[in-house]
Amino acid sequence: MAVNLSPVAGAAAQFFDNSGQVLTGGKIYTYLAGTTTPAVTYTTNSGLTAHPNPIVLNAAGRVPDSGEIWLTDGISYKFVLKDTNDVLIATYDNLVGINSNFVNYSGQEEKQTATQSQTVFTLTTMQYQPATNNLLVFVNGSKQILTTNFTETSSTVVTFVDGLNVGDIVNFCTATPVNTIPFIAPKATTAQKNAITGADIGQVLFDTTLQKLCVYTATGWQTVTSA
Numbered sequence: 001m002a003v004n005l006s007p008v009a010g011a012a013a014q015f016f017d018n019s020g021q022v023l024t025g026g027k028i029y030t031y032l033a034g035t036t037t038p039a040v041t042y043t044t045n046s047g048l049t050a051h052p053n054p055i056v057l058n059a060a061g062r063v064p065d066s067g068e069i070w071l072t073d074g075i076s077y078k079f080v081l082k083d084t085n086d087v088l089i090a091t092y093d094n095l096v097g098i099n100s101n102f103v104n105y106s107g108q109e110e111k112q113t114a115t116q117s118q119t120v121f122t123l124t125t126m127q128y129q130p131a132t133n134n135l136l137v138f139v140n141g142s143k144q145i146l147t148t149n150f151t152e153t154s155s156t157v158v159t160f161v162d163g164l165n166v167g168d169i170v171n172f173c174t175a176t177p178v179n180t181i182p183f184i185a186p187k188a189t190t191a192q193k194n195a196i197t198g199a200d201i202g203q204v205l206f207d208t209t210l211q212k213l214c215v216y217t218a219t220g221w222q223t224v225t226s227a
Contacts, residue, residue: 009028026061027081078091116165135172212224
């Protein structure tokens with residue numbers, strides 16, 4: 001599972017109360033963003049050991065043990081900071097881990113040499129996605145303009161408006177996202193799910209009571225079932 005360092009209390013942070021005193025025994029409650037549904041955080045970048053919820057700060061007002069808080073990639077959190085007596089100090093909502101949802105891209109490039117008056121080039125070692133602005137074309141190092149100089153005929157064909165000269169070097173470059181991290185839905189029991197207020201249409205979570213994926217629609221929470 002991919003985790004990212006929290007932007008709040010992520011590493012070696014120290015907390016104070018509103019009087020400037022070290023927040024010994026303070027508590028950090030972690031929830032799904034905009035809700036009171038508890039959300040798991042982790043002690044290290046391995047994502048193997050969960051913090052207790054709340055996280056109780058040590059005598060120095062810091063996160064104990066590892067001194068770090070790591071968040072599940074792709075999930076937005078809410079942190080609620082309280083003192084040892086559960087008096088609210090601050091709320092931090094819509095937090096995501098540093099570099100959360102980072103997308104890796106794989107670059108592709110193909111070089112061809114034009115024949116006299118050649119307009120149609122068929123790619124043999126790469127493909128691109130037409131109409132997504134992810135293809136770059138250069139002729140002798142000069143960037144070509146889509147529709148002005150060439151058209152995207154298909155995922156493997158590029159057609160120039162005017163014929164090129166013999167020996168022109170044509171470079172085709174593209175980048176495609178590499179999805180190496182699976183989507184992990186936030187988890188909640190049926191009772192926690194039904195208690196969520198302000199859920200957005202399209203919001204997804206895994207119901208641990210039903211052991212099924214659920215999605216919020218205009219008519220409420222719906223269970224996603226297999227055929």
